[in-house]
Amino acid sequence: xxxxxxxxxxxxxxEAETVTLSCTYDTSESxxxxxxxxxxxxxxxxxxxxxxxxxxxxxxENRFSVNxxxxxxxxxxxxxxxxxxxxxxxxCAFMNHMNSGYSTLTFGKGTMLLVxx
Amino acid sequence: xxxxxQNPRYQVTQFxxxxxxxxxxxxxxxxxxxxxxxxxxxxKLLFHYYDKDFNNEAxxxxxxxxxxPNTSFCFLDIRSPGLGDAAMYLCATxxxxxxxxxxxxxxxxxxxxL
Numbered sequence: 001x002x003x004x005x006x007x008x009x010x011x012x013x014x015e016a017e018t019v020t021l022s023c024t025y026d027t028s029e030s031x032x033x034x035x036x037x038x039x040x041x042x043x044x045x046x047x048x049x050x051x052x053x054x055x056x057x058x059x060x061e062n063r064f065s066v067n068x069x070x071x072x073x074x075x076x077x078x079x080x081x082x083x084x085x086x087x088x089x090x091x092c093a094f095m096n097h098m099n100s101g102y103s104t105l106t107f108g109k110g111t112m113l114l115v116x117x
Numbered sequence: 118x119x120x121x122x123q124n125p126r127y128q129v130t131q132f133x134x135x136x137x138x139x140x141x142x143x144x145x146x147x148x149x150x151x152x153x154x155x156x157x158x159x160x161k162l163l164f165h166y167y168d169k170d171f172n173n174e175a176x177x178x179x180x181x182x183x184x185x186p187n188t189s190f191c192f193l194d195i196r197s198p199g200l201g202d203a204a205m206y207l208c209a210t211x212x213x214x215x216x217x218x219x220x221x222x223x224x225x226x227x228x229x230x231l
Contacts, residue, residue, distance in 0.1 A: 004159070033216035044121070045160075045207065045222040052216075091159070095216040103216060104150075104174075107159035 002027045002094050006108035013082045013115055020067075021077045021111045023092030033095045034068065034075045035105070040088040048090070051075065082115045089113075120144070121223035123208050129229045130198050138193040138226045140208030146221070148214055149191040151183060152207040154225070160207055166191060167214055195228075203230045 003026045013019040025034070032053045039045040051059045051068050058066050063083075067076045079086055089110045096103040122141045130136040140149065148167050152160040164173045166185045180202070182194045195202055205225045211218040 009157070037222075042224070044224045045209075047219050050219075103214070104162050104165070105160075105220065107161075109157065109159045 002029075002032075002096070002106045004092050004094050004106050004108035006090075006092050006111050008111045009109070010112045010114070013079075013113065015082055015084060015115055015117050017082055018078060018080045019082055019113065021079075021090050021092075021113065023075045023077070023108055025073050025075065025092070025094050027073070027094065027096075029096050031096075034066075035093040035095070036064070036066070036075075036077045037091040037093060037107075038086075038088045039091065039110075040085075045091070049077065079113075084115050084117065087113060087115045121208055121210055121221050123206075123223035123226050125226060126224060127227050127229070129231060130195075131231050132200065133197045136195050136198055136228065138195075138206050138208075138228070140191045140193070140223055141189050142208075142210045142221075143189070144210055144212075144221060145188060146210035146212050147188075148211045148218075149185060150209040150211075150220065151181075151191070151193050152209065154205040154207055156204075163193070165214075198228070198230045200230050203228055 005024045034051045036048040037045045038048045049061045063080045065078045091110045092108040094106045124139045150165040151163045154160040163177045185191045207225045208223040209220040211220045
């Protein structure tokens, strides 16, 4: 079974600064996908960024980028130029790539990020 | 806007009193999921439907059941809620059951059991 570990329950950052959220995972699979989801207070969870394990290049979406270290099974999220609207719970998640059958998301426990003025 | 809608947003029930949570989607997605998210814990998949095919996770208690009468709607029934069932329940949808297909989440229903 896969496990996803987020070791930082809470983090704080000031507006315009950069913050990195950590995530490690454990799997015996070689082909899989990793995700960061954002869940703002009282709002729905949305996908922030996705990384395919067979791609060496780190994914980037505007101010959000990842540092994917496959050998170390590490998948951190960097948020540049933090904004107040980035305040949210951030979940790291894992999904196997299945050639047949199906796969489901395994989430970490989340990191609560607070961006202050 | 196309979206995933959950009703109600907050639900209070009594210990042992059956309760139904509702999810609807305007995305016309084939797959609908129900997750349970307890405080300070990771969302945990309870089950999903691919069209009319129901798939129960192995460790989902029998107390939890689901119905999907059509593509748009999916219900979570808790037959006899216990105090340990108090949680946020998240509904999600995706076009297919692959990692290529993003899951879209509803805002959740927070269930309180008295």
